[in-house]
Amino acid sequence: MGCFPTLTLLFFGFSLCSCSKFPPRKYYYVDKKISWNDAQQYCREKYTDLATIESMDDISRLNSSFSYDWAWIGLQDDPESWKNTLGNDTNSWRWAITGETSKIDYHNWDSTQPDYYLAKETCVIMGLGGKWYDKNCGENKTFACYNGKKIFSFMDFTYSLVHFLSAAVTEQNKKNYMYISTTKNWTSAREHCIKLSMNLAVIENSEENAEVSSLKPNSDDIWIGLYRVPWTWSDKSQSSFKNWRSSSPNNPPGNQHCVVENNLHVWDDDICTIKYAFICHQVAKLRTTVKLKFVTDVDLSDSATNAQILQQLRAKLTSQGLTDFKLQWNIQPKKQENKENSET
Structure with a gap:
């Protein structure tokens, strides 16, 4: 028959991925001119x-x-x-x-590419000689679609009269x-390919590049x-908010x-080695206690069992967007557990 042990789960500090909710970030302007990388290191050590x-609330x-x-913030486009x-x-x-x-790290960039010219080039074309270039996705170009349909190749083997004719069939994957x-922008070109039950061309070796x-x-x-x-944000936030x-x-x-922010709180891109003041954030730390009761025959005082449960809880909480937290069991003494059980 299962027992009813009570364990107290302690959260030592945690933060939500979207800190526009709770707990909010606290921001600190640091009146010290240094490069972006040095500012990142300083903020990680002090905050x-x-x-x-x-968000605008932030x-x-x-x-x-x-x-x-101007002051550095945590947005970067690391080349x-x-x-x-x-x-x-x-x-x-x-x-x-x-x-x-x-x-597969195959690419065929031209010697000067990619260059993210004017901060607008985030799609790729194939040009003269099969070389690749980054381009503004809004430009109209012709395009190549592909699919990965399977084809069959046949090899006939003819033997002498005492043998027989047979065929060996080998199945291969080949991109078509x-x-x-027709000229379209990158997004419309992809939509066109999808209507053909295809997609924009994937190229993973020199033979495929030559074929296209x-x-x-x-x-x-x-x-x-x-x-x-x-x-991307320095703390790996997935927020798409921008205030250029x-x-x-x-x-x-x-x-x-x-990226730097000015005193009107609008943003600009700049050279990462230039020295600016900067803004750090501090995530609020909380200590939260959660009481859990288990119906189980498992010995929850066993350290290996506790560690396994905590590991599963960490994975679950992380998948729900919680970061930077610690978990710890606080197992109640048996007398207290028995007293609680007798009162229920």
């Missing part, structure tokens, strides 16, 4: 991180007046995630059909590509299925990969 701003909580015109590679960070290049980064001569290149007229730049979503000023981001020299 929680460089400021993540997820902006309203920064009450400090600025000593200088190591996308420059000359197919990385696996949030802002890396990914294929449209899966929305995921490539498991189709060139579309051979389908298009030499002068055509064609969309392929590679794109990315720029800008009207002309930003613009990346005129091609190396503005970090």
Whole structure:
């Protein structure tokens, strides 16, 4: 028969992914001019991180007046995630059909590409000689669709009269590509491919790249299925909130990969090594106690059992958006448990 042990679960500090809700972030203006990377390190040592701003409510909580015109916040478009590679960070290049980064790091960028010119180029074309270039997704281009339909190849073996004729069938996966001569922007091109039960071309080796290149007229730049979503927060928040000023981001020299906020609380991109003041945030820490009763024959005083339960609870809480928390059991003495049981 199951027993009814009571355990107290203690949460030591936790934060929600969307801190516009609860608990809110507290913001701190630091009147010290340093680079973006140094500001990130400072905030992580003294507070929680460089400021993540997820709403106008967050902006309203920064009450400090600025000593200088601009201050770093935690938004960055790290070129190591996308420059000359197919990385696996949030802002890396990914294929449209899966929305995921490539498991095969094949690419065929031109020597100067990608450059995120004027902070607008987040889709990819194939140009002259099969070279890849990042382009503004709103431009109209012809494009290549593909599917992964399976085909069969047959090998006939003819033997002598004492043997027989047989056929060996081998199944292979092969991408089938189709060139579309109609010009569309990247999004419309993808929608067109989907209507054909296909998707924008995925290219994962030099042979596939040569095949797609051979389908298009030499002068055509064609969309392929590679794109990315720029800008990520230092604390890995998934917020899509942005508060750019009207002309930003613009990346005129091609190396503005970090974000500053001015005293009007609008944002601009700038070179990460420039020294600015900065804004940190601190996530509120809470200590929460939750009492749990179990109907079980398992010995919950066993440390291995407790550890396993805590591991499962951590996974569940993390999947629900909770971060930066610690769990600890506080098991009540047997006398107290028995007394509670007799009262129920």
